[in-house]
Amino acid sequence: MHEEMRRAFSLLSGKWKLEIMWLLNQRMYRFGELRKAIPGVTQHMLTAQLRELEADGLVSRTVFAEVPPRVEYEITAKARGLGPTMEALTVWWNEYGKTVPVKPGARGRKAKGI
Known part of the structure; x- marks a missing residue:
């Protein structure tokens, strides 16, 4: 069972994946809305995390x-199965x-001279 749990944890490991999943569990989001809803995430990192979640079948894109193109993200039925886990985490919190x-909120290296 240890290996199976390790695989399950790896699906949601990543700096922003749990936050993305928590938001998408509430409603569908456009890319720009997600980026604004997650302070500190870069466009590159959000794209990478969404691609991984999509590849794992947890998020649909x-x-x-249209012009400009519109992209929407939502969690899949498989990911909805994580709903009770997210609810339990909310109760715990x-x-x-x-x-x-x-x-502290600052992450990464500080600029020189600061």
Whole structure:
């Protein structure tokens, strides 16, 4: 069972995947909406994470033949099976979240001279 759980965890491992899945569990999003909803994510990283989630069958991508092109993302039926897990995490956070230390928001290297 250890190997199976490792594979399950790897589907959602990634800097932004859980946040993406949490948002998409609530509703369908366009790319720009997702980017605005996730502070700190770059366009490149969001694209990479969405592609991985799509390849794993957890997110579907719909492209509309419009000018400018419109792309919408939503979770698949397979990913909806994670709904109870996300709900359990929400319940856990509501009970214990205030006891979790706040970490500094800055990530990565700081610019020289700062």
